[in-house]
Amino acid sequence: MILGLDAPTQGSVTVGGRRYRDLPAPMREVGALLEAKAVHGGRRARDHLLCLAQSNGIARRRVDEVLGIVGLEGVARRRAKGFSVGMGQRLGIAAALLGDPAVLIFDEPVNGLDPDGIHWVRTLMRELAAEGRTVPVSSHLMSEMALTADHLLVIGKGRLIADTSVDEFVRSSSQQSVHVRSPQAAELAARGREAGATVRAGTGPDVIDITGMDSAEVGRLAAAHGLTLFELTPVRASLEEAFMELTRDSVEYQAAGVTR
Amino acid sequence: MTGATIAPAGPDQRAAFHAATFGDALRSEWTKLRSVRSTFWALTVTVVLGIALGAVISAAAAHGYARSSAAGKLSWDPTAVSLDGIGIATLAIAVLGVLCVSSEYSSGMIRTSLIAVPKRGRVLAAKSLVFAAVTFVVGEATSFTAFFAGQALIAGHAPHAALGDPGVARAVVGAGLALTALAVLSVAVGTVLRHPAAAIACMIAVLFVLPGIAQALPDSWRNPVTEFWPTQAGGQLASIHQAAHTLAPWPGFGVMCLFVAIVYAIAWTLLNRRDA
Numbered sequence: 001m002i003l004g005l006d007a008p009t010q011g012s013v014t015v016g017g018r019r020y021r022d023l024p025a026p027m028r029e030v031g032a033l034l035e036a037k038a039v040h041g042g043r044r045a046r047d048h049l050l051c052l053a054q055s056n057g058i059a060r061r062r063v064d065e066v067l068g069i070v071g072l073e074g075v076a077r078r079r080a081k082g083f084s085v086g087m088g089q090r091l092g093i094a095a096a097l098l099g100d101p102a103v104l105i106f107d108e109p110v111n112g113l114d115p116d117g118i119h120w121v122r123t124l125m126r127e128l129a130a131e132g133r134t135v136p137v138s139s140h141l142m143s144e145m146a147l148t149a150d151h152l153l154v155i156g157k158g159r160l161i162a163d164t165s166v167d168e169f170v171r172s173s174s175q176q177s178v179h180v181r182s183p184q185a186a187e188l189a190a191r192g193r194e195a196g197a198t199v200r201a202g203t204g205p206d207v208i209d210i211t212g213m214d215s216a217e218v219g220r221l222a223a224a225h226g227l228t229l230f231e232l233t234p235v236r237a238s239l240e241e242a243f244m245e246l247t248r249d250s251v252e253y254q255a256a257g258v259t260r
Numbered sequence: 261m262t263g264a265t266i267a268p269a270g271p272d273q274r275a276a277f278h279a280a281t282f283g284d285a286l287r288s289e290w291t292k293l294r295s296v297r298s299t300f301w302a303l304t305v306t307v308v309l310g311i312a313l314g315a316v317i318s319a320a321a322a323h324g325y326a327r328s329s330a331a332g333k334l335s336w337d338p339t340a341v342s343l344d345g346i347g348i349a350t351l352a353i354a355v356l357g358v359l360c361v362s363s364e365y366s367s368g369m370i371r372t373s374l375i376a377v378p379k380r381g382r383v384l385a386a387k388s389l390v391f392a393a394v395t396f397v398v399g400e401a402t403s404f405t406a407f408f409a410g411q412a413l414i415a416g417h418a419p420h421a422a423l424g425d426p427g428v429a430r431a432v433v434g435a436g437l438a439l440t441a442l443a444v445l446s447v448a449v450g451t452v453l454r455h456p457a458a459a460i461a462c463m464i465a466v467l468f469v470l471p472g473i474a475q476a477l478p479d480s481w482r483n484p485v486t487e488f489w490p491t492q493a494g495g496q497l498a499s500i501h502q503a504a505h506t507l508a509p510w511p512g513f514g515v516m517c518l519f520v521a522i523v524y525a526i527a528w529t530l531l532n533r534r535d536a
Contacts, residue, residue, distance in 0.1 A: 004378045005371055006535040021378040024279030032375050038368035040296060047295035055288035055376040056280045095372065099277075 002105065003032055015103060027056040031096030032105040037088050041081025045072055045091055048080060053098050066094040085112040093124070104128055106137045110144055122148050142240035156247045170242045177211040178218045181231035188218075188227050195221060209235070285377055285386035293360060293390055302356035303398050306349045306439075310402035311409060313345030318410035325418035337501035338421045339428050342410020343435045346403060347495065350442055353395055354463040357446025360391055362456040371536055380531050388447045388524075395443035399436035403498075407432045427500045427509075434497030434509060438516065441494055442467075445520045451527035467491055490519035 002013045004020045015023065015030055023029050039048055049063045067073050070090040075083070080091060089109065096104055106125065110118045125148055129135045139145050145152070145166070152169050154162040162169055182188050185206045189199040197212035210218055215234040222229050237245075293299050321341045325333070364370040377383050407423070414420040421428050446463055453459040471492055474485035483505040486492060494516025496502070497509045507515060 003375050005374060023378070025277050026280075026378055027376055028277045034371055034375070035368060038370075038372040040292075040363060040367045040369040042296040042298065042363075043292070044295060047291060051288045051291035051295065052372065052376045054291055055284055055373075057278055057284045 003030070025056045025099065027052065027058065027099030027101065029099070029101050030103045030105065031099060031101040032107070033089070033092045033096045033109055034107050037080075039080045039088065039091060042079055044077050044079055045083075045094075046076040048091065049094055049098060052095050056099055058098055062098060062100075066097045069097060070094040086114060086117040089113060089117065089121070093121070101133070103134045103136070106135065108139055109137060110139070110141065118144070142243050143238070146239035154243065154246065161246060166239065169246075170237060170239055176214065176237070177209050177235045178213060178215045179207070179209055179231065179233040179235050180218060180229065181207050182222070182227060182229050184227045187225070188222060191221055191225055191227075192218070206230075280377070282382060282386065285382050286390060288376070289383075289386040289390040292387075293394065296363075298359055298363075299356060302352045302359075303394070305352040306398055307402050307405075309352065310346040310349040311406045313348055314342050314406035315345070315409050315413055317344045318342045319413045322414040322417035322420075335501050335503065336419060337499055338411060338414050338419060339407065339425075339431045340499035340501065342407050342414070342421075343403060343431065343498050345406055346399075346435050346439065346498070349402065350439060350467060350491075351464070353399075353439055353443050354446045354467060355460055357391055357395075357443045358450040358453075358459040358463055359456060360387060361447055361450035362454055362459050365454040366456055374536050381528060384447075384451060384528060384531055388444050391447055392440050392443050396436060396440045399439035400433065403432050403435035403439075406435075421500070425500075430509065431498050431500055434513065438494045438497050438513065441513070441516050441520050442491065445523060448520065448524040448527040451531055452523065488515055490516045 001008050002015065002020060012019065014020075020026060020030065043051075046063060046067065049066065050060065052058075053060065053063050064073070064076075067076050070093050072087065072090050072094060075087065080088070083091065089112075093106075093109075096106075104125075106121075109121045109125070113121065122144070125135050125137060129150070137145070137148065149166050152162060152164055152166050153160060154169075179202065180188065181202075181204075183206055185202075185208050189208050189210075192199045192208075192210050192213065195213065195217075197210050200209045200211075202208050213221070215232055219229070219232055222232075318338075318341050322338075325336065328336075364373060373383055374380060377386075407421075411420045411422070423429050423432065445466075446459075449462055449466075450456075450459045453462060471485070471489055474482050474489065477485070487505045487507055493507050493512035496507055496512030499509070502508060506512065
């Protein structure tokens with residue numbers, strides 16, 4: 001929709017104040033990586049990039065530059081249908097970089113990539129953002145987003161659910177808990193409950209999880225009652241857990257019979 | 261949500277750039293066309309079929325001339341005979357024209373193309389113009405070669421034509437022009453149908469199957485079809501002898517062009533309206 005490929009039922013999107021269709025040289029302002037293989041398989045990688053560069057009046061040498069940036073110089077003369085998922089992704093990123101744009105949109109950039117590829121894409125996106133570019137990334141992979149994103153927009157059922165930083169998101173929408181291992185776990189649990197915290201049995205007889213208190217409070221509580229602690233770990237909810245909690249009501253297709 | 265905005269962050273220190281032009285789109289489409297193998301093969305088939313088939317048909321027809329009836333001798337059109345091969349070669353142009361759009365849909369390339377050039381009409385215009393220009397050059401080269409080869413084979417066995425004879429130059433140039441109109445038609449059909457197999461089937465139906473079926477119909481049905489069927493009417497431009505129930509060369513070509521314009525307008529509208 002941002003790129004004018006699909007028409008919204010309502011509303012409009014502008015990039016830098018203009019509709020995408022009205023940008024004088026769109027690739028110079030916005031670069032986009034859509035699904036990896038939006039490429040004609042019979043065309044050589046270099047020709048693919050060349051035809052895109054030409055359409056926006058971008059110099060020919062820039063094609064070789066971006067091939068270098070994504071590490072595809074060696075296969076520039078190979079036809080795209082022989083490319084692996086990772087190579088296809090690199091080619092798509094090269095196309096997005098052609099116009100050296102200030103905004104780079106990445107749609108599910110790490111899907112189907114091997115660990116090396118994922119690391120490379122993540123580093124590249126961070127670098128591009130560090131250069132002062134705006135890099136909107138869409139993804140369903142929460143763990144990946146936790147590593148990559150600064151700012152988070154959560155959309156569910158077509159509505160904007162959250163618009164906040166990643167840290168803020170995790171802090172606000174999840175309950176922190178404290179993981180405790182103590183030879184006197186039973187007594188600590190009782191003291192904790194007295195103080196108003198919720199205590200759940202942990203994975204062993206001497207392990208408990210306390211919510212409603214932070215680790216400092218648990219430590220002080222233990223000291224006050226002369227209890228020994230072997231382990232005291234604040235457990236932060238993962239982005240994924242925070243996400244699940246927040247979107248529980250706005251998931252379109254909920255699996256029946258699965259309790260969370 | 262109305263009016264979401266994505267603003268570039270930070271100062272923009274990149275060099276100033278020029279707005280993309282229609283010329284840029286033309287260059288891009290030329291690169292696209294020349295960088296896939298199907299282009300080379302389809303054009304080779306067009307040239308080889310157009311010339312070789314034309315030569316075979318010319319030789320065969322010339323040898324049969326002596327035995328043909330008076331009516332057959334009266335309607336003897338050596339120019340049209342030598343250009344007959346191009347009638348079959350049109351299929352290669354039709355397939356290539358359809359493919360240069362529909363392969364973008366089947367591969368997903370269309371989304372990349374429309375991101376690069378979001379003014380969709382510009383993509384279609386550039387694509388058809390480049391393909392029409394290539395077809396025109398290849399078509400004229402084929403048609404002139406087929407004409408001279410055909411006349412050389414006919415000479416000595418039957419009356420043959422020369423480029424200076426009335427209407428002959430028009431017919432030889434016209435064969436290339438009719439091919440060019442067909443090229444534009446096939447790009448438009450590819451845009452409307454988007455699916456390569458469907459679009460190719462549609463072109464075969466328009467070119468060969470439907471006119472063929474019309475031959476089996478009673479005269480009262482067949483004659484108007486033979487007269488006004490766009491691809492057949494357009495083909496009149498390539499013949500000298502005007503058979504019964506056919507249009508004169510230029511009006512015939514006009515019918516073809518009108519038909520192309522209508523399909524093109526539909527393609528233009530659909531391309532702009534549909535989600536890519």
